[in-house]
Amino acid sequence: MRRSVVLLLLIPWMVVPLPAQPTKAVPQGEQCLACHSVSTPGVVEQWKSSAHAKKSVDCYSCHQAAAGDPATFEHYGNQIAVIVTPHYCARCHKEEAAQFAKSHHARAAQFIGSLDNMLGEIVEGGPAAVNGCRQCHGSEVKYLGNGKFDADTWPNSGIGRVNPDGSKGTCAACHGRHAFSSAQARQPENCGKCHMGPDHPQIEIYNESKHGIQFRANIAMMNLGSRNWVVGKDYSAAPTCATCHMSATSNQKITHDVGDRISFTLRPVVSFKLENWEARRAAMQDVCSNCHATGWIENFYKQYEGTVELYNEKFAKPAKAIMDKLYAGNKLTKTPFDEKLEWVYYELWHHEGRRARMGTAMMGPDYTQWHGFYEVAKKFYTEFVPEAEHVLPGVTAETMKSDFHKWKAGLTKEELEKQIEFYKKRYMQ
Known part of the structure; x- marks a missing residue:
């Protein structure tokens, strides 16, 4: 019995992290902590556990503003930035801020007008x-003065947010305030806040994939x-979104341009290859090579390209x-x-x-097939083509004569065999 009691007393100390060591802040920072420990204690406790706290990077270090900076106000004798934008983060994280600034994430608010x-x-x-929309893509934040914002634009942590100082985005979209944890940013759920749903279900696909399964089974070994x-x-237990798109390998540095x-x-x-696609692909394949053989990687990309080509040629370009x-x-x-056809086409x-x-890119078979191509084919043949014909009879005639769609007219045994051979030859299957 005594042994059991001793173990029970010891176990909490084995699993609960010790509090962060006391941190020495600058006088202004001490003033911030003294007040905000009472007014917003959660914020202070988050900060205490952060890498910032361990390096004496306090409230004032980040919120200190220069005279004339937009979206700032005088607060107990100090000029304070209400929003800590990438402009401020770049004081210490210059390279990361520059990488992010040229990324698609930083331009996410450009969806306005789409x-x-x-x-x-x-x-x-x-x-x-x-x-x-704006909570993921970002809003154009409008500052009203004296620490107040237009409620239609703030609060907002959209990754492409347009800030009053002209900078784009927010580091806090991935590194949540006020712990700013790298471990959090490496978790797939972090990306899943926005990369989910019917139009970009990356988190659902990841969870279905072998990568996601490996991550969940081995999260204790991820050293996040x-x-x-x-x-x-x-x-080496599993990759996350960050592994493939951002994090370092033995051959390349971390990047904040996803x-x-x-x-x-x-x-x-219609999908297409991006500028410098060969270099981009080589960088991704370098990540893959940590767990997969060269032949495996090359064949995966052949399967991937074949599937994208199928979508482009059979459905997207004709539609x-x-x-x-x-x-x-x-x-x-x-x-x-x-008009109805525009809704059908958009969803297609x-x-x-x-x-x-x-689904194909991330090795999620169910999203490739049943949530993907099955739905594409069903919508194309049973909704898009009939509705297009309703708008203009005969408009789909040439499309439906192609080898891709001839099956709709009915196939003889010989034609069916030829169709199967066509797919085998075209997509190397």
């Missing part, structure tokens, strides 16, 4: 965009708090050509989403088409 934004702002309504976190050195290793864009109607013809002939109005590429392509 079809997505048209849906949120106009078709659905402004508050839907404020609390939906490591300073350098080099795959194959500091951990597009550096992406060779194909899977977002638009786009039909829509272009209808618009050119004034058979559809210039107002988006005022923006929802089902993305799921098929992204």
